[in-house]
Amino acid sequence: MTRILKSIEEFEGEVSESLVIVDGHDLPPARHDGGSPEIGRSRRRIDATQRVTGRARYTQDLYLAGMLHARILRSPHARARVRRIDTKRAEALPGVRGVLHRFNTPKTPFRGDDVIFREEVRFVGEEVCAVAADDEDTAREALALIEVDYERLPHVVDLEEALGDVAPQLESDGNVSESGSHKRGDTKRALKEADVAVDVTYRTSTQLHNALETHGAVALYDGEMLTVWESTQHVFGVRTGLKNALKLPYSRIRVICDYMGGGFGAKNGVGKYTIVASLFAMRFGKAVRCVLTRDEENLAAGNRSATLQQLRLGAKGGRITAIEHTSWSNSGQGKWIANPTGPTNTLYEVANVNTRSYKVVTNAGSLSAFRAPGYVEGAFALESAIDELAEAAGVDPLTLRRRHAGAGKDPITGNRYSDKHLLECYRIGAKEIGWDRRRAGGTRGSAPHRRRGIGMASQIWGGGGGPPAYATVHVDPDGSVVLTAGTQDIGTGTRTVLAQICADELGVELDDVRVQIGDSAGPFGPMSAGSMTLASVGPAVRLAAHDAREQLLGAAAGVLETPKAELRLEAGAIVSKGARTPLGEVLGKVDNNTVIGKGIRFPNADDLAQKTFSAQFAEVEVDVRTGEIFVERIVAALDVGRIVNPLTAASQVEGGVIQGIGFALSEERIVDRALGRVMSGNLEGYKVPTVKDVPTIVVKFVDRPDRRANNLGAKGLGEPPIIPTAAAIANAVANATGARVRHSPLTRARVLEALALAGIRD
Amino acid sequence: MPPTIDRRGAALRGPSAVDVALEVNGERVVVHVPPRRTLLDALREQLGLTGTKKVCDEGTCGACTVLVDGRPVYSCLTLAIACENRRVETIEGLAKDGELHPVQRAFVDTDAFQCGFCTPGQVMSIVALLRTVPQPTEDDVKRAVAGNLCRCGAYPNIVAAGVSAGRRKRT
Numbered sequence: 001m002t003r004i005l006k007s008i009e010e011f012e013g014e015v016s017e018s019l020v021i022v023d024g025h026d027l028p029p030a031r032h033d034g035g036s037p038e039i040g041r042s043r044r045r046i047d048a049t050q051r052v053t054g055r056a057r058y059t060q061d062l063y064l065a066g067m068l069h070a071r072i073l074r075s076p077h078a079r080a081r082v083r084r085i086d087t088k089r090a091e092a093l094p095g096v097r098g099v100l101h102r103f104n105t106p107k108t109p110f111r112g113d114d115v116i117f118r119e120e121v122r123f124v125g126e127e128v129c130a131v132a133a134d135d136e137d138t139a140r141e142a143l144a145l146i147e148v149d150y151e152r153l154p155h156v157v158d159l160e161e162a163l164g165d166v167a168p169q170l171e172s173d174g175n176v177s178e179s180g181s182h183k184r185g186d187t188k189r190a191l192k193e194a195d196v197a198v199d200v201t202y203r204t205s206t207q208l209h210n211a212l213e214t215h216g217a218v219a220l221y222d223g224e225m226l227t228v229w230e231s232t233q234h235v236f237g238v239r240t241g242l243k244n245a246l247k248l249p250y251s252r253i254r255v256i257c258d259y260m261g262g263g264f265g266a267k268n269g270v271g272k273y274t275i276v277a278s279l280f281a282m283r284f285g286k287a288v289r290c291v292l293t294r295d296e297e298n299l300a301a302g303n304r305s306a307t308l309q310q311l312r313l314g315a316k317g318g319r320i321t322a323i324e325h326t327s328w329s330n331s332g333q334g335k336w337i338a339n340p341t342g343p344t345n346t347l348y349e350v351a352n353v354n355t356r357s358y359k360v361v362t363n364a365g366s367l368s369a370f371r372a373p374g375y376v377e378g379a380f381a382l383e384s385a386i387d388e389l390a391e392a393a394g395v396d397p398l399t400l401r402r403r404h405a406g407a408g409k410d411p412i413t414g415n416r417y418s419d420k421h422l423l424e425c426y427r428i429g430a431k432e433i434g435w436d437r438r439r440a441g442g443t444r445g446s447a448p449h450r451r452r453g454i455g456m457a458s459q460i461w462g463g464g465g466g467p468p469a470y471a472t473v474h475v476d477p478d479g480s481v482v483l484t485a486g487t488q489d490i491g492t493g494t495r496t497v498l499a500q501i502c503a504d505e506l507g508v509e510l511d512d513v514r515v516q517i518g519d520s521a522g523p524f525g526p527m528s529a530g531s532m533t534l535a536s537v538g539p540a541v542r543l544a545a546h547d548a549r550e551q552l553l554g555a556a557a558g559v560l561e562t563p564k565a566e567l568r569l570e571a572g573a574i575v576s577k578g579a580r581t582p583l584g585e586v587l588g589k590v591d592n593n594t595v596i597g598k599g600i601r602f603p604n605a606d607d608l609a610q611k612t613f614s615a616q617f618a619e620v621e622v623d624v625r626t627g628e629i630f631v632e633r634i635v636a637a638l639d640v641g642r643i644v645n646p647l648t649a650a651s652q653v654e655g656g657v658i659q660g661i662g663f664a665l666s667e668e669r670i671v672d673r674a675l676g677r678v679m680s681g682n683l684e685g686y687k688v689p690t691v692k693d694v695p696t697i698v699v700k701f702v703d704r705p706d707r708r709a710n711n712l713g714a715k716g717l718g719e720p721p722i723i724p725t726a727a728a729i730a731n732a733v734a735n736a737t738g739a740r741v742r743h744s745p746l747t748r749a750r751v752l753e754a755l756a757l758a759g760i761r762d
Numbered sequence: 763m764p765p766t767i768d769r770r771g772a773a774l775r776g777p778s779a780v781d782v783a784l785e786v787n788g789e790r791v792v793v794h795v796p797p798r799r800t801l802l803d804a805l806r807e808q809l810g811l812t813g814t815k816k817v818c819d820e821g822t823c824g825a826c827t828v829l830v831d832g833r834p835v836y837s838c839l840t841l842a843i844a845c846e847n848r849r850v851e852t853i854e855g856l857a858k859d860g861e862l863h864p865v866q867r868a869f870v871d872t873d874a875f876q877c878g879f880c881t882p883g884q885v886m887s888i889v890a891l892l893r894t895v896p897q898p899t900e901d902d903v904k905r906a907v908a909g910n911l912c913r914c915g916a917y918p919n920i921v922a923a924g925v926s927a928g929r930r931k932r933t
Contacts, residue, residue, distance in 0.1 A: 044870050044871060044873070045870070045873065048869070048870040048873075048875075049862065049866075049870065051875055051878030051881055052853075052862065052866040052869045052870055052875070052878075052881055052882075052885060053813065053853065053854070053856070053857055053862070053866065054811070054812070054813015054814070054852070054853035054854050054882045055813065055854075056878055057812070058812075058815075058879065060812075060815075060816065061806075061812035063806075063807065063810070063812075209913075210913055211877070211879075211913055212815070212817045212823070212825060212877070212879040212880050212911065212912075212913050213815075213817070213877070213879045214817075259877075259878065260877065261815070261877045261878070261879030262876075262877040262879060262913050262914055264913075293819065294817065294818045294819065294820070490877065491875075491876035491877025491878065491879075491914050492876065493876070647873050648873060650873075651873045651876060651916060651919060652876070654915055654916070654917075654918050654919070655876055655914045655915030655916065656915070657915070658915030658917065659913075659915055682818060682820065682822060683817075683818050683822040683823050683911060684820075684822045688911055688913060689915070689917075690908055690911060690917075691904050691907050691908055691910070691912075691917040691920065691921065692904055692908055694915075694917045694918060697918060
C-alpha cells in the first residue's frame with residue numbers, strides 16, 4: 001500500500017525532516033555472517049579498465065559535431081559596477097557567434113539572484129560576459145576585444161578586515177550575520193568553577209578544491225530536449241538549477257554525468273557555465289561547450305572558508321566541564337556558511353556548551369561545500385584546544401577524550417545513536433600507533449635538531465543518508481542484469497559497490513551486472529555529497545535486487561514446474577535440488593519477458609541519530625631549525641558501519657587523509673588585499689600534496705554493521721577521514737616541540753613563529 | 763605549397779595551419795594545425811585521443827604526460843609541430859590486442875585511482891620509468907610520478923602499482 005512516512009536526515013551537519021512516499025516494506029538488515037558472496041569482499045572497480053585505458057569519457061572529452069565553444073569574461077576588480085559593455089569589436093571577429101552580458105541576457109534565477117550577470121560584480125573572477133565562437137581560440141580572442149566600463153567600488157577580501165569598522169559594508173545589514181548557535185548548561189558558571197581553563201584563538205586558511213577535472217558542461221538543444229553533460233556530483237541538482245534558470249519542465253531536461261574527475265563538494269549543483277552553455281545551445285541549436293580553465297577554477301568555483309575561531313574550555317577533576325566556541329567564516333559571496341561549531345556541539349558528552357557561528361561576506365569567490373565543510377575547520381580548532389586543555393590539566397589527551405566519548409545519545413536532539421564505536425576506534429588506533437610510546441614533551445628525533453611526537457584527534461559526522469533514492473534491476477531474457485540507480489560515481493567507487501550489493505542480493509555474478517548511473521533520465525537519487533551515497537542508494541539497490549529475485553524465482557517455479565520455495569538463485573543459476581539451470585536458460589523459455597525489480601530507500605528512524613565516528617593518530621618529526629614538519633605515519637581507525645568493499649574503502653580513507661595533510665601543511669589560497677586578486681590561482685602557487693608528501697597511512701575499520709541505520713548496515717565514508725587529520729598533526733607537533741601552532745596550514749613560518757613564542761630554539 | 767618536412771623547414775612554416783606528420787601509437791598520421799597548437803590539443807581535438815587529459819595546461823600537474831621518442835613529456839608544453847616525424851605514445855596505445863599493459867593491470871589490481879582523471883598521466887610516467895628501470899623501488903616510482911598530481915590521493919596505491927608492474931612485466 002502506498003503511504004507517506006516521515007524521515008529524519010542529516011546533511012553536512014544540518015538535520016532536517018522530510019516526507020517519503022513508500023510502498024511495500026523494507027528488508028530486514030542484511031546478514032553479516034561472512035557468507036555474503038560480494039558484500040565485504042575487496043573487488044576491483046568494475047569501471048577500472050575504462051579508466052586506465054583512457055576510454056572513460058569525461059565531460060571535457062566530449063567533442064560533438066558542429067560544437068561551439070563558450071568562454072567567460074571575468075571581472076578584474078574585486079568590486080565594481082558594470083556601467084557599459086561594448087561588444088562590437090568582439091562580434092566582428094570571424095567565428096564569433098554571440099555574446100551574453102547583463103544588458104542582453106534574460107532573467108535566469110541562480111542561487112538567490114535573478115540574473116547570472118550582476119550589475120555589481122563582487123569578486124575578482126565574477127562572470128561579466130560570455131562569448132560563443134566556432135573554436136576555443138576565437139572565443140578567447142573575442143574576450144580580449146570586449147570593452148567593459150567599470151565603476152570601481154571599495155572592497156574587502158580579508159575575514160578579519162571585514163569584521164572591523166573601517167571595512168566597506170557589503171550588505172545593508174553589514175558584513176557579519178549570525179548563522180547558528182547552540183547552548184546547553186551554563187558555561188559561564190562552569191568556567192568560573194573550573195580547575196583549569198584555556199582561552200585560545202585559532203585560524204584556518206581558505207582551501208581550494210582543485211579537482212583535476214575543472215567545472216564544465218556541454219549543452220545540446222534539439223528544439224525539444226535540452227541535454228547537458230556535466231562534471232557534477234548531482235545530475236538531478238543540475239536539472240533543478242536549469243529548470244529554475246530556463247523555465248523548462250523537468251521532462252525536457254536531461255543531465256548526464258558518466259565519468260567525472262573529482263568534485264569534493266564543489267560540484268553539487270548547476271553552475272553559471274552550465275546556464276551559459278545552455279542559453280547558447282538553445283539560441284543556436286548547436287552543442288555548446290563551456291569548460292573552465294584552472295585559473296577560473298581557483299577564482300570562481302568554490303572554496304573552503306577561512307575561519308577565525310575562539311574557544312574557551314574548562315576542566316575540573318580531570319573532566320571537561322565547559323566549552324565556549326565562537327566562529328567567523330569568510331563566505332566570500334556565498335549565501336551560507338558551513339558550521340565550524342558542529343563538532344563542538346556533538347562530539348563529546350560535555351554538560352556546558354555554548355557555541356555561535358557567524359557568516360562574514362567579503363569580495364572573494366563564494367564558498368562551496370568542501371569535503372566535510374565546517375567540520376574540518378572546526379575539528380582543527382576543537383581538537384587542538386582539547387589537547388591544550390589536557391596539557392594544562394596534566395591529563396593524557398586520549399584519556400581525557402575517552403571520558404567524554406562514550407555517550408550513547410546525540411546531545412542536541414537527545415536521540416540515541418543508531419550505533420557508535422568511537423571508543424573502539426581509540427583502542428584500535430592507540431594500539432596501532434603505539435600510544436604508550438608517547439611522552440609528554442615528545443622525544444628525540446632522528447637528528448639532534450629534530451623532535452618527534454605523537455598526537456591524535458577524533459571526529460563525528462553524519463553519513464546515515466536517507467530517502468529519496470530509487471533503483472531498478474532489469475533482468476533481460478538472456479539472464480544479464482542492468483542495475484539503474486539515481487546516483488553518479490564521482491570517483492568513490494559507487495558503480496562497483498552498487499554492483500556488489502545487487503549481485504549479492506540477486507544471486508548473480510558481479511560480472512553479470514551492468515550499472516547505469518549518472519543520468520537524470522533514470523530514477524531520482526541524492527547528491528553524491530555528505531557521505532550519503534552508499535547509505536542512501538545502497539539500501540534501495542538491495543530492495544530492487546530482492547524484488548527482482550522474488551519475481552525470477554516465481555517465473556522459474558512456473559518454467560521448471562517446481563515449487564518456488566524449493567528454488568534458489570545462486571551465481572546466476574536457478575538451483576533446485578542440486579540441479580543448476582542458468583538464468584538465461586530459464587528465461588529463454590518465456591520469450592522477451594523482462595523482469596523489473598524496483599527498490600526505494602525507506603525512511604530513517606525518527607528517534608535515532610545515524611553518525612560516523614573515527615580517530616586518527618599521527619606521528620611526526622619537526623626540524624626545529626627550519627620549522628619543517630615530517631609526517632611519518634597516520635593511523636585512521638573508523639566506525640562507519642559495514643564495509644562493502646574493503647579495497648575501495650581503504651582508498652577513500654587514504655585520499656581523505658592526504659587532503660587533510662594538504663589542509664594541515666600546505667594548502668592556502670593567497671589573496672592580494674589591495675587588489676582582491678587570488679595570487680595562488682594555479683597548481684604551482686597552490687600546493688596540493690604530491691606523492692612525496694604522503695606518509696605511511698594505516699587504515700583500520702571497526703566494520704560492524706549499523707543494523708538500525710538501514711537495511712545494508714553501511715554508512716558513508718567520504719568525509720570522515722579528512723576531518724581529524726590536521727588536528728592530529730598539530731597535536732603531534734605540539735607534543736614533539738612544546739610549541740602550539742594555532743593557524744592552518746602549519747607552514748614553516750608559522751611553526752618557527754610558534755617555536756619562538758614558546759622560547760624553543762635549536 | 764606542400765610543407766617541408768625537415769626540421770629547418772618546420773621552423774619557417776605558419777602562421778596559418780599546416781600539415782604536421784606524427785607517428786602516434788605506431789600509426790603515421792597527419793594533423794592540420796597552426797604552429798602554436800600544443801601536442802595535447804592536437805591529440806585531443808584533431809585525433810580524438812581524449813584519454814590524455816588537460817588539467818592545468820601549463821606544465822604544473824602532469825595529467826597530460828605522453829611519451830615522445832620514449833621519453834615522458836608534458837604534452838601541454840610541447841608543440842605538435844615540434845613532434846614532426848617523432849614517435850608519440852599515449853594511453854590509448856598501451857593495451858595490445860585487448861590485453862592491458864602490465865602497468866594498467868597493476869593500476870586496476872591495486873586500486874591506484876579514484877576519479878581516474880590523473881591516471882593516464884600517471885600510467886605513462888610509470889611506463890617510461892619501467893623502460894629504463896625494469897624493477898623499480900618505491901623511491902624510483904615516487905620520483906617518476908613526482909610531477910603527476912592526484913587530487914583524490916591515490917598515491918600509496920600508485921606507488922604500489924608501479925612496484926608491482928615491475929615484477930610482472932609483459933612476457
